[in-house]
Amino acid sequence: MSSVDLPADELTAEAERVLRICTACMYCDGLCPVFPAIDNTHQFKLSDLNYLANLCHNCKGCWYACQYTPPHPFAVNLPATLAAVRQRSYRDYLWPRWLGRAFRSPAVGIAATVGFVVLATLAIVLMCTPPAALFGADDREGAFYRVVPWSIMAGAAGASLLWAMACIALATVRFWRDIAPDVPKRAMLRAVAPALRDIVTLRHLGGGGPGCNDVGERTSQQRRWAHHVMVAGFAGTVLSTATAAIYHHALGVAAPYPLTSLPVLLGLVGGVAMLAGIGGLLGLEFRADKEPSDPREVRLNVAFLVLLALVTLSGVAVLALRGTAAMGLLLTGHLGLVFGFFLVLPFSKAVHAPFRAAALLRAAAEKAAARPRGKPDRG
Ligand code: SF4
Numbered sequence: 371m372s373s374v375d376l377p378a379d380e381l382t383a384e385a386e387r388v389l390r391i392c393t394a395c396m397y398c399d400g401l402c403p404v405f406p407a408i409d410n411t412h413q414f415k416l417s418d419l420n421y422l423a424n425l426c427h428n429c430k431g432c433w434y435a436c437q438y439t440p441p442h443p444f445a446v447n448l449p450a451t452l453a454a455v456r457q458r459s460y461r462d463y464l465w466p467r468w469l470g471r472a473f474r475s476p477a478v479g480i481a482a483t484v485g486f487v488v489l490a491t492l493a494i495v496l497m498c499t500p501p502a503a504l505f506g507a508d509d510r511e512g513a514f515y516r517v518v519p520w521s522i523m524a525g526a527a528g529a530s531l532l533w534a535m536a537c538i539a540l541a542t543v544r545f546w547r548d549i550a551p552d553v554p555k556r557a558m559l560r561a562v563a564p565a566l567r568d569i570v571t572l573r574h575l576g577g578g579g580p581g582c583n584d585v586g587e588r589t590s591q592q593r594r595w596a597h598h599v600m601v602a603g604f605a606g607t608v609l610s611t612a613t614a615a616i617y618h619h620a621l622g623v624a625a626p627y628p629l630t631s632l633p634v635l636l637g638l639v640g641g642v643a644m645l646a647g648i649g650g651l652l653g654l655e656f657r658a659d660k661e662p663s664d665p666r667e668v669r670l671n672v673a674f675l676v677l678l679a680l681v682t683l684s685g686v687a688v689l690a691l692r693g694t695a696a697m698g699l700l701l702t703g704h705l706g707l708v709f710g711f712f713l714v715l716p717f718s719k720a721v722h723a724p725f726r727a728a729a730l731l732r733a734a735a736e737k738a739a740a741r742p743r744g745k746p747d748r749g
């Protein structure tokens with residue numbers, strides 16, 4: 371039975387068992403911050419397990435380094451065990467609580483919700499938009515808003531995004547209250563800069579230097595770079611939306627904008643970078659050694675990446691084909707995907723970002739508390 375199949379109590383007991391073996395062994399110290407965090411620890415509370423599970427970046431280095439993996443009787447599989455605990459932590463801290471159930475079959479929940487939202491958006495647009503605006507070729511100023519009025523587009527996107535941000539923020543606050551370290555305020559302040567450095571650089575996807583065991587025994591930096599490219603692309607698309615808002619509200623010019631305009635260039639470059647990063651991450655998911663993985667986490671990752679790819683592809687298609695008769699339906703499909711994407715964010719892989727950031731902040735705070743004042747953190 372894999373760790374993910376274990377009932378809650380047995381999963382907790384299995385995580386404690388494996389971590390106690392690691393504490394006694396500590397061969398992997400130096401691979402990642404999980405090992406310094408468990409040094410000399412022999413009792414693990416549930417909050418400690420949740421903290422360690424989110425501190426783990428799933429680089430799988432400790433699986434390939436470990437001499438106690440199956441068929442050894444100790445049967446240590448730290449990456450899969452922590453991944454299973456991590457999945458459970460997303461579910462347990464999520465608010466509203468009933469939403470956490472979606473983590474049991476996240477791919478099904480995501481596909482069903484997004485599918486419903488896309489179909490509902492399409493049905494509403496078909497009922498409310500004049501056929502000439504929906505099916506005609508129109509690239510004049512304001513063409514998008516003749517398909518879906520700006521107030522409805524912005525209102526639906528804003529409401530679904532607000533819902534997602536509120537759920538994820540509350541889940542993160544609940545997680546942080548459980549794992550917050552007992553350190554002086556000064557140590558917490560000194561921890562902010564090193565924690566931010568680790569978050570932004572994805573330092574721990576470096577597996578202590580040589581990189582992750584992305585697909586097997588050989589280490590590489592592929593996952594780290596694919597993640598960076600995807601996030602940079604995402605930042606480009608956010609900037610594209612922000613500049614489009616400035617064009618609309620400050621300059622009084624409605625979309626669609628010329629190909630050489632800032633919103634379109636940022637959107638295209640960002641979209642292509644996102645697709646490149648998503649492609650790289652999906653490729654690694656499919657090629658990866660499955661034994662040190664949690665199958666539910668793999669499904670969660672794949673569902674999120676596929677959805678992100680669909681949102682990006684549909685956005686790029688709207689930009690590329692906006693002067694054609696396909697624009698109306700493409701825009702409707704893209705908006706449905708965006709609204710659906712925002713609605714499913716609370717039970718998607720998106721939760722890993724603030725949870726891991728919180729875990730890195732605790733790790734940095736404990737390190738800062740143990741470091742003499744004035745001595746800088748050298749990583
Ligand atoms: S993963 Fe294996 S080798 Fe590494 S510290 Fe744990 S028991 Fe030791």
Ligand code: SF4
Nearest residue numbers: 402426427429430432
């Ligand atoms: S998988 Fe990587 S990050 Fe996770 S505990 Fe093992 S070495 Fe650390």
